[in-house]
Amino acid sequence: MSENGKVLLETKDLKQHFKVIGENAFKKVKLKAVDGVSFSIRKGETFGLVGESGCGKSTIGKTLLRLHEPTSGSIIFDGTDITHANMKPFRKRMQIVFQDPYSSLNPRMTVGDIVGEPLDINRAYSSKNERREIIIDRLNLVGLNTEHMNRYPHEFSGGQRQRVSIARALALNPEFIVCDEPISALDVSIQAQVINKLIELQHELDLTYLFIAHDLAVVRHISNRVGVMYLGRLVELADAEELFKNPRHPYTQALLSVAPIPDPKLNREKGRILLEGEVPSPVNPPSGCCFRTRCKHATEECAQTRPEMEEAASRHFVSCLREKSIPEYVSA
Amino acid sequence: MANSLLEMDDLRISFFTPAGEVKAVNGMSCALNQGEVLGIVGESGSGKSVSVTALMKLLVRPGKVVGGGIKFDGRDILAMSSKEMRGVRGKDISMIFQDPMTSLNPVFTIGNQLIETIRTHTGMPKKEAADRGVKMLAQVGINNPEKRMKQFPHELSGGMRQRVMIAMALSCSPKLLIADEPTTSLDVTIQAQILDLIKKMRDETGAAVILITHDLGIVSEICDRIMIMYAGRIVESGSVDDIYYSTAHPYTKGLLGCLPGSSKGVRAPLKAIEGNPVDLLDMPKGCGFASRCGECMKICLRENPPSFPIGEGHVSACWKHVPVNASEVRP
Ligand SMILES: Nc1ncnc2c1ncn2[C@@H]1O[C@H](COP(=O)(O)OP(=O)(O)OP(=O)(O)O)[C@@H](O)[C@H]1O
Ligand SMILES: Nc1ncnc2c1ncn2[C@@H]1O[C@H](COP(=O)(O)OP(=O)(O)OP(=O)(O)O)[C@@H](O)[C@H]1O
Ligand SMILES: [Mg+2]
Ligand SMILES: [Mg+2]
Numbered sequence: 001m002s003e004n005g006k007v008l009l010e011t012k013d014l015k016q017h018f019k020v021i022g023e024n025a026f027k028k029v030k031l032k033a034v035d036g037v038s039f040s041i042r043k044g045e046t047f048g049l050v051g052e053s054g055c056g057k058s059t060i061g062k063t064l065l066r067l068h069e070p071t072s073g074s075i076i077f078d079g080t081d082i083t084h085a086n087m088k089p090f091r092k093r094m095q096i097v098f099q100d101p102y103s104s105l106n107p108r109m110t111v112g113d114i115v116g117e118p119l120d121i122n123r124a125y126s127s128k129n130e131r132r133e134i135i136i137d138r139l140n141l142v143g144l145n146t147e148h149m150n151r152y153p154h155e156f157s158g159g160q161r162q163r164v165s166i167a168r169a170l171a172l173n174p175e176f177i178v179c180d181e182p183i184s185a186l187d188v189s190i191q192a193q194v195i196n197k198l199i200e201l202q203h204e205l206d207l208t209y210l211f212i213a214h215d216l217a218v219v220r221h222i223s224n225r226v227g228v229m230y231l232g233r234l235v236e237l238a239d240a241e242e243l244f245k246n247p248r249h250p251y252t253q254a255l256l257s258v259a260p261i262p263d264p265k266l267n268r269e270k271g272r273i274l275l276e277g278e279v280p281s282p283v284n285p286p287s288g289c290c291f292r293t294r295c296k297h298a299t300e301e302c303a304q305t306r307p308e309m310e311e312a313a314s315r316h317f318v319s320c321l322r323e324k325s326i327p328e329y330v331s332a
Numbered sequence: 333m334a335n336s337l338l339e340m341d342d343l344r345i346s347f348f349t350p351a352g353e354v355k356a357v358n359g360m361s362c363a364l365n366q367g368e369v370l371g372i373v374g375e376s377g378s379g380k381s382v383s384v385t386a387l388m389k390l391l392v393r394p395g396k397v398v399g400g401g402i403k404f405d406g407r408d409i410l411a412m413s414s415k416e417m418r419g420v421r422g423k424d425i426s427m428i429f430q431d432p433m434t435s436l437n438p439v440f441t442i443g444n445q446l447i448e449t450i451r452t453h454t455g456m457p458k459k460e461a462a463d464r465g466v467k468m469l470a471q472v473g474i475n476n477p478e479k480r481m482k483q484f485p486h487e488l489s490g491g492m493r494q495r496v497m498i499a500m501a502l503s504c505s506p507k508l509l510i511a512d513e514p515t516t517s518l519d520v521t522i523q524a525q526i527l528d529l530i531k532k533m534r535d536e537t538g539a540a541v542i543l544i545t546h547d548l549g550i551v552s553e554i555c556d557r558i559m560i561m562y563a564g565r566i567v568e569s570g571s572v573d574d575i576y577y578s579t580a581h582p583y584t585k586g587l588l589g590c591l592p593g594s595s596k597g598v599r600a601p602l603k604a605i606e607g608n609p610v611d612l613l614d615m616p617k618g619c620g621f622a623s624r625c626g627e628c629m630k631i632c633l634r635e636n637p638p639s640f641p642i643g644e645g646h647v648s649a650c651w652k653h654v655p656v657n658a659s660e661v662r663p
Contacts, residue, residue, distance in 0.1 A: 020487060021482075021483075025482075052521060052522065053489055053492065053518050053522050054488075054489035054492055058489070147611065151351075155349065156377070157376050157377035157381070160376055160377055186376055186546070188546055188547075188548065188587050188590055188591065189375060189586060189587060189590055189604065189605035190375075190376060191546075191590075192590035192591075192592075192602040192603065192604035192605070193604040193605075193606075195592070195602060196601045196602055196604055199599055199601070200601075214518060214520060214523070215547070216520065217549075217591065217592045217593050218592055220592065220593075221592035221593070221599065221602070222592075222599065254521060255520055255521055258520050258521055258523070258524035259520045259549070260520070260523075260527075260547065260549030260550050260552065260553045261549055261552070262548040262549045262552050262576070262588065262591055263552060263576065264552040264553075264572045264573055264576050264577075267549075267552055267553045272524070274524065274525075274528075275521050279473070279475055280475060281475050281476050
């Protein structure tokens, strides 16, 4: 996890455009879900991804695993360009835990078989007994026990189901896991267990995570580096502590100011930067800077020029033309 | 409280599964007044969703209300016919479900479903209902509402689907809004808008709100009162300040203690509550939290504690609030 550790995963100018039905029902238009995103994740590191709903976080996660074919740009995993490669040798090494614990579990399979499925597909055991042991081990990891093996997903609450998907992602001992809102359906006492477990497993197994979540306190806790997305683009990228102490992009500042704090008095006193207006459509993103329509610091120039990521401080990148004149953020 | 909008009295709900009776809700009582925002927080599987599902009369087999009562606006919900209940549901009581994907019909457009909901409860003509629908979508922060009306649920991101659900729930100005984890899949700027929207609706219409969430930040921001649930029972309830600053129950203490930020270093282990939730198929005799509780005593394993008053409107169900025999102290 050192600053010069080996890069496990890298994207360069990654774009994922979907063709969707436009205003005119007969003509398809381009929806720029991910529009030129570059970042790298070092081995053993957690890269946190936060941003507005619909800004493309899940799409990035799925595209990295080639569950979507990227429109352009490249994805490099462990030194190999996998943008167009045959994914078979990589499937085992890269896993995903989905956002939605309901539709991602097969209702007709027992929990034991759900966790065992990736083992079956990859013949990752030499005896029935070993299979059973791995399943029980993974269930225990996420705080479920042996009795749960023979039950079906519908017999579990939302939180319990999400733990089943985490257990399944862990089945094959992957190197890289996309965690797409893995704990947002869990209650806090289990969240803490799962976060501790994810960090512990990371140390033990040298796992690398892309961690997508909306809970900023959790992202701050678990991530080494954090990227902030808006409308398909990265607007800020820095080490976790630096980003939360010293956010420089106006969007990041707004985001931090409205995060609820578990303290009623602080909440009552907290100054909030409430964003006006609506998130623009990714079919028709604003010219220049994508955030300018909701930014109170925007000028003429912001509509003309698309800002690039610039290193504003050491290892701290910001994509804002007016970065120098944005007031410093005062935290609660 | 004579004029409570909602009263639940010792509600009990079980699921009769092949493996046995799952006691999902084990005696839940509460009263909710107009304009009040009640937060329900608790362990996953503690019966939060099931109890409000019963309140909506949407509980399906093998689930069954096995005891207690629910009164809404003076009417006995459990005694209502399904036809009577259809008149209440969506109009007087609206619910935003935990999972927006299964509650939106995948084969109909957003507009179709929104217009249908509005028409069913208001009898508005189609054109007017459509205008109202577009207005509601804009109000919950959805861009291009006219276009979104023509789209199908799978074409929207998780957050947008949830906002559609909220628009649908608010479209008929209900007396009681039940929101089951309404902002779980949303990022915080939208969450802030939606919480503001719910507060605004409460202020303008005097509606009561039940907000189920596991985010202790959200409850501290929007709720007047909080109920903490564990294993189908209410373990502590009180005002927001009671819960945060005069925390009484060991489970509540554990919950507040395990939040990131409250422990020492970044990436240092959080203070998790060890152990797993109880198996509802095999409920222990005593307190449901006993097996995970650092302050567990002998009596806790034997008898379930009743609610003890801690302060005005503040109760906690834990044996440590009453003097016990010294021989009881160690389990
Ligand atoms: N299969 C698809 N076809 C067409 N459009 C899609 C598809 N998947 C996602 N989109 C669109 O791409 C954009 C990004 O969606 P994505 O699910 O990646 O957002 P997100 O950042 O994960 O949001 P959330 O926080 O709500 O989960 C959205 O505008 C969404 O409507
Ligand atoms: N159809 C069912 N069959 C058997 N048990 C069920 C069924 N539905 C729910 N239960 C059980 O009832 C209990 C309460 O579930 P409920 O969905 O109310 O939990 P919850 O408090 O909403 O949890 P979460 O925070 O995870 O959503 C759970 O332990 C669950 O296992
Ligand atoms: Mg997503
Ligand atoms: Mg629930």
